[in-house]
Amino acid sequence: MSGHPLSIQEIEALGYYDFMSYLEVPYFHIGGLVSTEKLAELCRLDRNKKVLMVGCGTGFSACYLAKKVGCLVVGVDIAELSIEKAKERAKKEGLEEKTDFRIGDAYALPFEAGTFDAVITEFVSQFLDRDRAFREFARVLKPGGCVGINEMYREKEIPPRHAEKITHAENIFGEITGLPFTLQTPEEWKKELEEAGLVNVRSRKCRPTPSLEETKKLIGAMGGTLGFARYFAGLMVKMIKYTLISKKVRYRFRQLGEGKKILLRKKSTAKYVGYVLATGTKPEK
Numbered sequence: 001m002s003g004h005p006l007s008i009q010e011i012e013a014l015g016y017y018d019f020m021s022y023l024e025v026p027y028f029h030i031g032g033l034v035s036t037e038k039l040a041e042l043c044r045l046d047r048n049k050k051v052l053m054v055g056c057g058t059g060f061s062a063c064y065l066a067k068k069v070g071c072l073v074v075g076v077d078i079a080e081l082s083i084e085k086a087k088e089r090a091k092k093e094g095l096e097e098k099t100d101f102r103i104g105d106a107y108a109l110p111f112e113a114g115t116f117d118a119v120i121t122e123f124v125s126q127f128l129d130r131d132r133a134f135r136e137f138a139r140v141l142k143p144g145g146c147v148g149i150n151e152m153y154r155e156k157e158i159p160p161r162h163a164e165k166i167t168h169a170e171n172i173f174g175e176i177t178g179l180p181f182t183l184q185t186p187e188e189w190k191k192e193l194e195e196a197g198l199v200n201v202r203s204r205k206c207r208p209t210p211s212l213e214e215t216k217k218l219i220g221a222m223g224g225t226l227g228f229a230r231y232f233a234g235l236m237v238k239m240i241k242y243t244l245i246s247k248k249v250r251y252r253f254r255q256l257g258e259g260k261k262i263l264l265r266k267k268s269t270a271k272y273v274g275y276v277l278a279t280g281t282k283p284e285k
C-alpha cells in the first residue's frame with residue numbers, strides 16, 4: 001500500500017490514522033519523546049525488557065525506545081498502513097533485531113498470557129473501551145510487569161461553559177477518527193487500571209508545554225537538523241497539496257484545528273486538560 005503514491009480517491013478512503021501515517025506524522029501524543037522517555041523510566045524499562053506498544057502508529061516512539069533504552073519493542077496497531085510504515089522505519093534505522101511490528105487489535109492481542117515486562121499506550125487507551133483493553137493488557141503481562149499509559153485527561157470540576165466546549169472538542173475527535181473519544185479525569189484513569197486487577201496504580205498529571213528538550217530529541221531522532229528540516233518541509237508540501245485538492249481532507253484539517261485549539265491552545269479551556277502518565281503493576285500472584 002505504501003510502496004506507491006495513492007490517488008486522491010484512495011487517500012480519501014483512508015481512515016484518519018492511516019491518512020496521518022501516509023503523511024508520515026511521527027507521533028500524536030502530547031508530551032512527545034520527553035514523555036515517552038519518562039514513561040519508560042516509570043515502567044523501569046532496560047535493555048533486558050520485552051515491551052509491547054499497543055497502537056504504535058508508525059513506530060516512531062517504539063523505534064526511539066528500542067534505540068535509546070535498548071529494550072525489545074513489539075508494536076501492534078489496527079491500521080495496516082501504520083504497521084507498514086513502522087516496519088520501513090525499523091529497517092531504515094537498523095532496528096529489525098530490536099523491534100517487531102504487526103497488525104493487532106488491543107482487544108484481542110495476538111500473544112500468549114504473560115509475554116511482556118511492560119505494556120505501553122500513548123494516546124490510544126483514550127479511544128478504547130478501557131474495561132476490555134486494560135484486562136487484555138494485564139493478560140499479556142508477566143506477573144510483576146507494568147502497564148504504562150500516556151493519555152489525555154480533563155479536570156473533574158470545569159465551569160459549564162468551558163466544559164461544553166471541551167465536550168465539543170471530544171466529539172470532533174470522535175467524528176474525525178471514527179473512534180469513541182471521551183476524556184477521563186486522572187482519578188478515573190487510576191480507577192480503570194485498578195479495575196483491571198493492577199496494583200500500585202499511580203496517575204500523574206502533566207501539562208503540555210512546548211520544550212526545547214523535545215525539539216532537540218526530535219531533531220536527533222530524525223537524524224539531525226537537515227533530516228528534521230526535510231521532514232517538516234515534506235509534511236507541509238503534502239498537507240498543502242491534499243488540502244487544496246480534497247474537500248474531505250480540508251474538512252478533516254479544519255476540524256482537527258478546531259479540536260486542538262480548544263484542548264491545547266485556548267487558555268480558558270486548555271487549562272482544564274492535560275495528559276496523565278499512569279502506571280500499574282500486575283500482582284505477582
Ligand SMILES: C[S@@+](CC[C@H](N)C(=O)[O-])C[C@H]1O[C@@H](n2cnc3c(N)ncnc32)[C@H](O)[C@@H]1O
Pocket residue numbers: 017026027028029054055056057058061076077078079082104105106107121122123124127128179
Ligand atoms: C492517536 S494515535 C497514537 C499513535 C501513537 N501511539 C502515537 O503516540 O503517535 C492512535 C493509534 O491507535 C490505533 N488504534 C485505534 N484502535 C486500536 C485498536 N483497537 N487496537 C490497536 N490499535 C488501535 C490507531 O490506528 C492509531 O495508530
